[in-house]
Amino acid sequence: MYNLIKIKAYEVGLAFKNGKLIEVLSEGTHWYKWGYKVDLYDLTKPFNPPTNLDILLKNNTLNNMIDLVEVGDNEIVLKYVKNVLTGILPTGQYAYWKNVLDYTLVKVDISSVNPPDINPTMLENKLLINYLRKFNVDNNQKGVLYIDNKFVKILDAGTYYFWRNATVISMSLVDIRLQQTEISGQELLTKDKANIRINFYIRYIVVDIVKAIINTKEAEKQLYMLIQLAIREHICLFTLDELLAKKEVLGKEITDFAKEKVSQFGIELVDGGIRDIILPGDMREIMNQVLIAEKKAQANIIMRREETASTRSLLNTANLMKDNEMLWKLKEMEYVEKIAERIGEISISGSGNIVGQLKEIFTK
Known part of the structure; x- marks a missing residue:
């Protein structure tokens, strides 16, 4: 007894009997005996049989129709169809039908570090993303690359794939931009034993990546400690009044003192200075009292100066009036005018000596 089967275009049939491949059926109509099992496969898709592939390929007809691809450990295969990446084949065994689709398989060794010369746009393909490590270095940064925990090189701005x-x-x-560090709340004793707190700032640039990262552990902490020690070393040499007077100059001196020492960390100091000198409560009260006393003294000096000038002016006026009767009369008239402004009504006789009468009235 026979069964009929039709094999369509771009199909192939594998006839099995008792699990053994007996015949490969190409496109067309075929009769096969009862007890045979025919499996159909699409020639446009990979060949994935349910049985062991190596056993099936012992059939010469099938073997001649198959491209066998074996991907070893630390390898992948890039599958291109018409120059378009359509798939990634990891470790394993794969079979494709010959002479059906135009595809290209490229085997890549991924045991190395860097990808081969692949089009950069391909490296962003979502099919490859699970096989790559991506690192970004911004324009204001440098990258320090380590492979197997060993320093390799310094990387400029860009995107890197491994x-x-x-x-x-x-x-x-x-x-690698200009950076700033604050050294805040440093409690110190001045030369005259005044207890103060200082806030200091420092601005710097990392100029040698190898020194700053490879040769120095935590360069920023090292910088902080060095500036801290420089502050303590300088502050104790001055009294409180001297510190307040030369605050700006002292900040530059501390920065210049530390410049050479921090160069061993690959760091260049740009500038720095004392931001604040903070006094304790009792010291602030004393300083306020001193300031008030100084201002009062200045005010008294100004008042005395004005009084002296006023007295000198009066003396000069008196000397002029002593020698000039007309000026004396004018001065009398001026005072009479000022007094008269405050009086509502004045009665005088017409004897002619009006000024004398007014003088007599105001002196009564």
Whole structure:
């Protein structure tokens, strides 16, 4: 007894009997005996049989129709169809039908660190993303590359890709812009034993990445400690009054003193200075009292100066009036005018000596 089966275009049939491949059926109509099992496969898709592929390929007809691709450990295969990446084949065995689709398979060794010369746009393909490690270095940064925990090189701004494999790859990012550190709340004793707190700032640039990152552990902390010691070393040499008087100059002196020492960390100091000198409560009260006393003394000096000038002016006026009767009369008239402004009504006789009468009235 026979069964009929039709094989369509771009199909192939595999006839099995008792699990053994007996015949490969091409496009067309075929009769096969009862007890045979025919599996149909699409020639445009990969060949994924349910049984062991190596056993099936012992059939010469099938073997001649198949492209066998074996992907080893630390390898992947990039599958291109008409120059378009359509798939990634990880470790394993794959079979494709020959002479059906135009495809290209490219085997890539991913045990190395860097991807081969692949189009950069391909590296962003979502099919490749699970096989790559991506690092970004911004314009204001430098990248420090480590492979297997060993320093390799300094990377400029850009995007970098590495295969995702057993190799340990890491990157540290270093900011190369102008940076600022605050050394706040430093409690110190001045030369005259005044207890003060100082806030200091320092601005710097990382100029040698190897010194700052490779040769120095936590360069920023080292910088902080060095500036802290420089502040303590300088402040104790001055009294409180001297500190307040030369605050700006002292900040520059401390910065210049520390410049050479921090260069060993790969850091260049740009500038720095004392932001605040903070006195304790009792000291502030004393300073306020001193300030008030100084201002009062200045005010008294000004008042005495004005009084002296006024007295000198009166003396000069008196000397002039002593020698000039007309000026004396004018001065009398001036005072009479001022007094008369405050009196509502004055009665005088017409004898002619009006000024004398007014003088007599105001002196009664």
